[in-house]
Amino acid sequence: MRTATAQFSALPGDVAANVATMSSFVREAAASGARLTVFAELAVTGYELGLLAATPGLWTSGPDDPRLDPVREACRETGTAAVVNCASRGRLVTFVYGADGAPLTTYAKRHLFEGERKVFAPGAAPGRCTFDGVRIALATCFDNHFPELAREAVEDGCGLWLASSLYGTGGGEEERATVYPGLARDFGLPVVLANHVGRAGAWTGCGRSAVWDAGGELLAEAPADVPGLAVADVPVLRRS
Secondary structure (H helix, E strand, C coil), X not given: CXXXXXXXXXXXXXXXXXXXXXXXXHHHHHHXXXXXXXXXCCCCCCCCHHHHHHXXXXXXXXXXXXHHHHHXXXXXXXXXXXXXXXXXXXXXXXXXXXXXXXXXXXXXXXCCCHHHHHCCCCCCCCEEEEECCEXXXXXXXXXXXXHHHHHHHHHCCCCEXXXXXXXXXXXXXXXXXXXXXXXXXXXXXXXXXXXXEEEECCEEEECCCEEECCCCCXXXXXXXXXXXXXXXXXXXXXXX
């Protein structure tokens, strides 16, 4: 499956501008032949915990929130899927939209990191959907540091792992370069990571959104310091 991961500098609290950027990336990815596009953690608002805590209007009402319609329309136009991360109904969630723009699943981050615990409630259920015949597992940033989640995904027949994350400069680069290919190698799952680049709340995203195959080999990687896509043909696994 040809897969894309998109990175950009989200504008703090500007849902309309960020969603417009994401829609453009969906179309650009589709033009390169990608079947789905993955976005970073809280890409819809930026990773702005204080702003989210103080501004209830920035939270989406669910996958059908009309402010997300431009992404859904881009999926319909291109016949591709998108993985969108945002704040919704008290949780830090991922919505997956299919090729017709309809929601395929909603996943709430299970392992919250530091300040997130003051803003969000943790999720309890694994994130799963099927697209193009491949069962997909979802994870959000700190989730990826808990191997039991990947083990669950393998046992559940998943053949692709999609991670919406934020890793910053000053240490995050090493974590990013270790955790994700390690997951791929240890569990035989291709891994797609979407990261921020540039300002992201209190962090500076270190970019390098990337795709690894099931053996942990790097297939594609975005730059460290500019917005863009990483696109790769991923040998996806269909488990019996």
